[in-house]
Amino acid sequence: MPSIDQTQHKDLLTIRDVAVSFKTVTGTVEAVKGASYSVAKGETLAVVGESGSGKSVTARAIMGMLAENATLAEGSHIEFDDRDLASMSELELQKIRGNRISMIFQEPLTSLNPVYRIGDQIIEMIRSHRKISKADAKTEAIRMLDEVKIPDPEIRFSQYPHQLSGGQRQRVMIAMALANEPDLLIADEPTTALDVTVQAEILKLMKELQQRHNMAIILITHDLNVVRQVSDRVCVMRAGKLVETGTTKEVFETPSHPYTRHLIASEPTGSPDELEEGLYDLLQADKVRVTFKSKHGSFFSRKTKELVAVNDISLKIKSGETLGIVGESGSGKSTLGMSILQLLKADAGAITFDGNRIDNLTKKELKPLRTDLQVVFQDPFSSLNPRMVVGEIVGEGLKVNGIGSSHKERQSMVAEALDAVQMPRSTMDRFPHEFSGGQRQRIAIARSIVLKPKFILLDEPTSALDLSIQAQIIELLKDLRDKLKLSYLFISHDLKVVKALCHNVMVMQHGNVVEAGKTLDVLHRPQTEYTQRLVSAAYL
Known part of the structure; x- marks a missing residue:
C-alpha cells in the first residue's frame, strides 16, 4: 500500500471551510458544507462518497470552474502553493489551470470538443502553456497517446471523439491532463470508463508520473479497489460534509464512521438465479459484422484503413x-x-x-418497436437534454408514444420510475447539470424503465455509480427483470457486477468473441489467456 511521510512533504494544496451552494427553481441546495483537507507534493489523496456527496463540486471549486448558479461561500479558503485561488481573477486562474493544476473529468465525451480532431485538442493544450512548435507538439501528442495505451496512436491522432470508444476517450482526457506535467492532478473518476486491465496500466502510469515529477494527486472515485492500491490518505464525504479522514490503512482496517463501514461492505456480491426452463429466444443476432473506414496521412498521400469493430458475431438472448x-x-x-x-x-x-x-426495417417501421427496445448509455450527461427538467426527460417517451391518458397519469408514472431508482420526486423540476454523474445515470435508467420495455441494452450503466448505489441498482435491475420478464444485454468492464447480474457472458477482444458460456463457468474457470488476465485484474 502507498505510504508517504507527511512530515517530509509541504502541503501543496490546502482547503479550509469550503462551502458551495446552488440556486435552483425549488430553492437553494447546499452541495458542500465546510469541507477541509490538504494534499502534499508526491501524495495521493482519495476522496470517496456517494453520488451527490460533494466530491466533484469541491474539486470544481478548487479549479474555479463552478456552474453559473453556484456560489462559493465567503470564508472558503483554497490555498495552492501559498497562493489564494479563491481570490484570483479568471485570467490568473487560466495560467494555472491545465499547466500547474490539471483535471481529468468524469465524462470524457462532454469534455472533448466534438468538432476538433483528438490530436489537435492535445496540441492546443500543450501549446497554450509551453513555447513549442506545432510539429514538436504533434510528436509529443502522439507519444502521450501511446503512453496511455491508445492503439494505433498515429491513426487515432486524426480521429474525432465520436470515433473512439468511451474508454479510449477517457484515455485521451488523461493524456491531455498529463501533457504539461502538472504539480497537482485532480482525477475525477479517471478509470470509470476503463476495463480492468487498462485501469491497472493507467494507475501504474499515473503513479510513475507522480514519482517522476513529485506530483500531488487528488483521486475522486467510488472504486475502493483503486483507493486501496494507489492512495496514501482517504477522505470520506457524505451529504456535503467530511465524515472521516485518515491514512488508507486506518480507514480500511478500522473505519470509525458507520457510513464508511457501509461503503466498504457494499461491493457487489452474489450471482443470478438459474434461468427457468422453456424460455423463448427474444432476441437473436446472426453473424453480425461492422467495419469502419479510417483515413490518415498527409493531404497528398491519404491512406484508408478498415477497422473491423464486430467480426461475424452471433448470440441469443432469452426472455428474462x-x-x-x-x-x-x-x-x-x-x-x-x-x-x-x-x-x-x-x-x-x-x-x-x-x-x-x-435489420431490414426502415426508421419508420422501427418506431413502434422502440418502446420495447430501450437503451441506457454509458455517458448520462450527453444523453440527457440539458434544456429539459427531469420530469420532462423521464416522461418524454410516454408522451411521444401516447402512453398514459393524461398529464397527471404520466406524472404519476414518472414519479414511480424515480422512486424505483432511489431519486426524490422533488428532482422532477430540476435540470441535469444540477446533479452528480451517478444521479444523472439513475435518471437515465428511470427514463428507460418508465416505458416498461421487453429488452434493455445497458451500456456501462453502473460505471458512474458509487458502490452503495451500484448495489441498489443491481438489485433494482434484478427485480425488474424477474417481475416483468425483461431481457438485458449488459455491457460492462466491472466483472464483479457482471458476476452478480448476468446469467451468461461473452468475452470480446478486437471485435471477436474469444470465450462464452455461463457466467460462473467463464469467470471461475477461464479457458483463454486473455480472459484469465481480465479475471486476475478484477480481483475476483
Whole structure:
C-alpha cells in the first residue's frame, strides 16, 4: 500500500471551510458544507462518497470552474502553493489551470470538443502553456497517446471523439491532463470508463508520473479497489460534509464512521438465479459484422484503413435473461450493442426480435418497436437534454408514444420510475447539470424503465455509480427483470457486477468473441489467456 511521510512533504494544496451552494427553481441546495483537507507534493489523496456527496463540486471549486448558479461561500479558503485561488481573477486562474493544476473529468465525451480532431485538442493544450512548435507538439501528442495505451496512436491522432470508444476517450482526457506535467492532478473518476486491465496500466502510469515529477494527486472515485492500491490518505464525504479522514490503512482496517463501514461492505456480491426452463429466444443476432473506414496521412498521400469493430458475431438472448459482454475498451462491445438495436447499421448479419427480422426495417417501421427496445448509455450527461427538467426527460417517451391518458397519469408514472431508482420526486423540476454523474445515470435508467420495455441494452450503466448505489441498482435491475420478464444485454468492464447480474457472458477482444458460456463457468474457470488476465485484474 502507498505510504508517504507527511512530515517530509509541504502541503501543496490546502482547503479550509469550503462551502458551495446552488440556486435552483425549488430553492437553494447546499452541495458542500465546510469541507477541509490538504494534499502534499508526491501524495495521493482519495476522496470517496456517494453520488451527490460533494466530491466533484469541491474539486470544481478548487479549479474555479463552478456552474453559473453556484456560489462559493465567503470564508472558503483554497490555498495552492501559498497562493489564494479563491481570490484570483479568471485570467490568473487560466495560467494555472491545465499547466500547474490539471483535471481529468468524469465524462470524457462532454469534455472533448466534438468538432476538433483528438490530436489537435492535445496540441492546443500543450501549446497554450509551453513555447513549442506545432510539429514538436504533434510528436509529443502522439507519444502521450501511446503512453496511455491508445492503439494505433498515429491513426487515432486524426480521429474525432465520436470515433473512439468511451474508454479510449477517457484515455485521451488523461493524456491531455498529463501533457504539461502538472504539480497537482485532480482525477475525477479517471478509470470509470476503463476495463480492468487498462485501469491497472493507467494507475501504474499515473503513479510513475507522480514519482517522476513529485506530483500531488487528488483521486475522486467510488472504486475502493483503486483507493486501496494507489492512495496514501482517504477522505470520506457524505451529504456535503467530511465524515472521516485518515491514512488508507486506518480507514480500511478500522473505519470509525458507520457510513464508511457501509461503503466498504457494499461491493457487489452474489450471482443470478438459474434461468427457468422453456424460455423463448427474444432476441437473436446472426453473424453480425461492422467495419469502419479510417483515413490518415498527409493531404497528398491519404491512406484508408478498415477497422473491423464486430467480426461475424452471433448470440441469443432469452426472455428474462441477462447476457453480459466484457472486454477491453475498443473491443467492439458497444458497437455490437448499437447494431443490435439498429442505432448503427451493420455491414452484414441478421437481427431477429420477438420472432421478426428487424435489420431490414426502415426508421419508420422501427418506431413502434422502440418502446420495447430501450437503451441506457454509458455517458448520462450527453444523453440527457440539458434544456429539459427531469420530469420532462423521464416522461418524454410516454408522451411521444401516447402512453398514459393524461398529464397527471404520466406524472404519476414518472414519479414511480424515480422512486424505483432511489431519486426524490422533488428532482422532477430540476435540470441535469444540477446533479452528480451517478444521479444523472439513475435518471437515465428511470427514463428507460418508465416505458416498461421487453429488452434493455445497458451500456456501462453502473460505471458512474458509487458502490452503495451500484448495489441498489443491481438489485433494482434484478427485480425488474424477474417481475416483468425483461431481457438485458449488459455491457460492462466491472466483472464483479457482471458476476452478480448476468446469467451468461461473452468475452470480446478486437471485435471477436474469444470465450462464452455461463457466467460462473467463464469467470471461475477461464479457458483463454486473455480472459484469465481480465479475471486476475478484477480481483475476483
